[in-house]
Amino acid sequence: MSKEVKELQKRWHVVMDTVHSNSHVVAFMNSRVGQYLDDHPFAALSLLVFIAASAIPIAFFLVFVVTTTVLACIGVIVMEGFVISLGGVTLLCILGGLGMLSLVVSGVLSVCYLSLTTLLSYWPIQEGLSKKEIANGSSFVSSNLCDEDAEATNKE
DSSP states (O other): OOHHHHHHHHHHHHHHHHHHHSHHHHHHHHSHHHHHHHHOHHHHHHHHHHHHHHHHHHHHHHHHHHHHHHHHHHHHHHHHHHHHHHHHHHHHHHHHHHHHHHHHHHHHHHHHHHHHHHHHHTSOOOTTSOHHHHHHTOOOOOHHHHHHHHHHHHHO
């Protein structure tokens, strides 16, 4: 054997002694599973290969889960912010439209009121009505009052 191979064997033995002297390894090797794997090296090697080979896909899956979770949380926050902003802008537009509508309706009602009061001020007032009846809005005039007023003006 060459000198390099002997050096490699020494290092390997040091590593194996370190592993075998570890308290967790000693406890595992004293258990039923450890004794079974010590008696069946092919099963131990198969289990070791399976664990080593499955570590990479499990790591990729965990990275995928964490990334998806983070992106979903960020997406929910962004989507919620967008929906709230959209609702706020919609509310602002509706309230602005209602404000404009109320201004237009009050303007139309004011113009109607002013027009009607102006037209009513030019309406001929009958002399037979007292000021109290005019203030009360009584527009009912009996035909007798009209006849009496007409006779009174003719006499004068």
